[in-house]
Amino acid sequence: MTTRTPTAARFIDTHAHLESEQFDGRQNLVIQTALDAGVQKIIAIGCTWGSSQKSLYLAKQHENVFAAVGIHPNYCSTATDHDWERILAMLEHPKVVALGETGLDRYWDYAPFELQQKYFDRHLRTSQKTGLPFIVHMRQCEQEILEMLQKARQRGPLRGVMHSFTGDSVTASNCLDLGMYISFAGMVTFKKNDALREVAAMIPANRILLETDCPYLSPHPYRSKRPNHPAMIVHTAQCVADVRGVSLEEIGIQSTQNACDLFKRLGGNDDNTKSGA
Numbered sequence: 599m600t601t602r603t604p605t606a607a608r609f610i611d612t613h614a615h616l617e618s619e620q621f622d623g624r625q626n627l628v629i630q631t632a633l634d635a636g637v638q639k640i641i642a643i644g645c646t647w648g649s650s651q652k653s654l655y656l657a658k659q660h661e662n663v664f665a666a667v668g669i670h671p672n673y674c675s676t677a678t679d680h681d682w683e684r685i686l687a688m689l690e691h692p693k694v695v696a697l698g699e700t701g702l703d704r705y706w707d708y709a710p711f712e713l714q715q716k717y718f719d720r721h722l723r724t725s726q727k728t729g730l731p732f733i734v735h736m737r738q739c740e741q742e743i744l745e746m747l748q749k750a751r752q753r754g755p756l757r758g759v760m761h762s763f764t765g766d767s768v769t770a771s772n773c774l775d776l777g778m779y780i781s782f783a784g785m786v787t788f789k790k791n792d793a794l795r796e797v798a799a800m801i802p803a804n805r806i807l808l809e810t811d812c813p814y815l816s817p818h819p820y821r822s823k824r825p826n827h828p829a830m831i832v833h834t835a836q837c838v839a840d841v842r843g844v845s846l847e848e849i850g851i852q853s854t855q856n857a858c859d860l861f862k863r864l865g866g867n868d869d870n871t872k873s874g875a
């Protein structure tokens with residue numbers, strides 16, 4: 599597995615598809631490699647009832663792994679109401695830290711858009727009812743996402759994150775105004791993505807999160823290496839630190855604090871260090 603020289607910096611990978619079959623049989627190695635690289639905690643993401651169940655299983659097996667449970671927009675046409683009920687039943691478990699991933703996706707067009715909206719609405723309402731944060735996937739439907747978030751915001755405060763954010767600065771500002779956190783994955787490191795790095799530079803320090811979205815999208819300079827895995831978060835963190843003019847340690851402390859603030863069931867920051875920013 600590819601890692602960089604050990605660093606004192608500490609991170610939380612807030613979005614990892616650890617339940618992906620690409621990790622089958624080697625989750626222990628992947629998790630240990632991440633711990634060795636300074637990744638203190640990993641949120642394993644659910645996309646269907648089955649993968650949510652697998653994520654929770656991994657969370658129960660590993661102290662440093664936590665689970666998000668939900669129905670991904672690309673999978674909602676295969677989801678049943680019974681699946682949704684079983685996901686709701688999982689929310690009681692203390693290692694379930696979030697709902698998701700949810701959101702909307704016009705790029706793949708795997709599920710009717712109205713059905714995607716129905717499931718996104720269910721996640722939003724459940725978040726507002728339970729206080730558990732939600733994780734948003736947004737692909738080629740920024741306007742529709744914003745409209746639904748604005749509608750939900752009229753009902754009450756929003757606790758959520760725009761995951762693997764690739765939108766522009768206007769969309770980012772709109773999301774921030776609604777109370778959302780913004781999370782960056784490997785794409786921010788890609789050479790041609792100067793515009794995205796500018797967005798990463800402008801996010802307020804207390805609203806920025808980091809993730810790998812593994813096994814997809816390995817960061818530069820390991821773009822061709824697959825699968826991506828949680829230890830690779832260091833490269834994304836270094837890129838974000840550089841554009842923000844802070845140290846790797848600083849972005850680690852700040853983003854870890856933010857993750858603990860948003861995903862309250864993660865518990866406190868293990869290092870007990872507070873950022874001065």
Ligand SMILES: [Zn+2]
Nearest residue numbers: 613643699811
């Ligand atoms: Zn994802």
